[in-house]
Amino acid sequence: MQLLLLSNSTAPGRGYLEHAREEIGALLDGVRRLVFVPYALADRDGYTAQVAKALEPLGLEVTGAHTVADPAALVRDAEAVFVGGGNSFRLLKALHEHGLVRAVRERVAAGVPYIGSSAGTNMACPTLRTTNDMPIVQPPSFEALGLLPFQINPHYLDARPDLGHMGETRAERLEQFLEENDVPVVGLREGTWLRRDADRLTLGGIAAGAVLFRRGANPAELGPGADLSTLLSERARFDAPA
Incomplete structure (x- = not known):
């Protein structure tokens, strides 16, 4: 399985996907x-x-899944799939409606490269449950693509006491998730990504790494280049089917 899972599609001071173009x-x-x-x-x-403009320097021809009557058939013939960011509830609802959960899962399992950014990275997880987004629509299920056995929180933000924010920090929200679900969560800071090549999983990017959350353990800092392959053998335990 070939995955590139970006926390974000635009890094400060750079154009769309520019920070990850070499990796793409x-x-x-x-x-x-x-x-x-x-x-x-x-x-x-x-x-x-x-997206087509950003990937033009790589010589790629980009076709939108929404431009055909049968998006699932298009995906089944794809050489590569890129699922973009935005609202992850809206995205997952559409994936279910168009038969793309199964189509993408099967195509990627067959070896076709998958790129996700933000919400598209959330989709690679077993479920939607560690998204940052508002539920502007209701998908039929929280079940996502399940290309990984653990969860990801894109756009992970460290606490900033100087901002005067009195709500939960991102870390606190993820710890609340772990109170109900026993599955690791990787908080990807901006500018970082996960790269899966078969049974090898590594952390890359242009920024200050990521944070690994586990039930009953303190959050662990992950530096660029960290080998996270052991996470691929995790067994996720959620509170109940969504």
């Missing part, structure tokens, strides 16, 4: 046609055009 190019070496899944945003044509 390495993952998609030999690929010429990519299917982009734009359902996390309302402007699907504009979103697809943005």
